[in-house]
Amino acid sequence: MKSSQLPITEYAPSYAIYIQLLKDVTLMEELEISLHDFIKFVQNIPMDKFDYRYAEGKWTIKEIIQHLIDTERIFSYRAMRISRNDKTPLPSFEENDYVDNTNANERNLQSLLTEMALVRQSTIALFKSFSEEQLTRMGVASNSPVSVRAIGFTTIAHQMHHQKIFQERYL
Template sequence: MEYKPEDGFPYYYSLANDASLDALFSASSSTFTLLHSIDEKKGNYRYAPNKWTIKEVIGHITDHEKIKMFRAFRLSRKETVELWGYDQNSLVRNAKFNALSTEQLIADFSNVRKASISFIDTLSDKQLNIKGMARTHEITLEDFLKSIIGHERHHMAILKEKYILEN
């Protein structure tokens, strides 16, 4: 079955189920190389009216990882937690991403990624197999974490396609 972005978890997981969790979170160098190639002027570019700027996309990817990692932390401790979505447009609209430099946004994303890797390194196999619900899908913590990278891959593909960025 082929999933679409509006399908949420299954779509994002399908974009990242090709590698181990450690490999997925550690292989972000190509993402950061691409992001570091964006200058300030390009950071404010939006490919159509009412679409996010590149800065807003970077901020959104970072926000997404922060939210999902907090939920993953709670699930790893066997707390009951809802793993489904959030209002991404509200979060972007109420952030000040466009007032920040592209470098600040990339640094924040990098710091969040380092914290995510640090957290993942503390998890046992037993914790990675804890199950939770993402809407109607019962998933393991490991699969939930993989979907974070799938989300990143989704947005990086959009940056490359719609914002005309090159590796």
């Protein structure tokens, strides 16, 4: 399935801004390609930019990379639970609290990118394990209906969203 074929009934309206970033991509291919593109992009950012904040209270690039890692873990957990037909509504999370409780700025760039690559490889393995039926299963996360496959596409689009922010506000 291509991202353009994902029905809007399979994700929250607030995720539409992310999903719209995707061009006509397939889930499994783009999970792999987008990781490589992101790592290559980040490795070309000047070193003095990783601890930069474009405004008071905004996250650094290192903190955003940690945010992407944390969010992907949460999204994958949601996808796994919904794929297993768990009907328990899954709560939202407060992203600012998560970032405030990391040591991302004390980490070196390579450790962050290595962790991101490992998390993505785990996400890919998880999504490869899903049957077509499991990918279309619906659950509730953050008080909104969502399908397993929409979670996968949102993972990719969320990363692209932050890469776009890097380009617009940090570089």
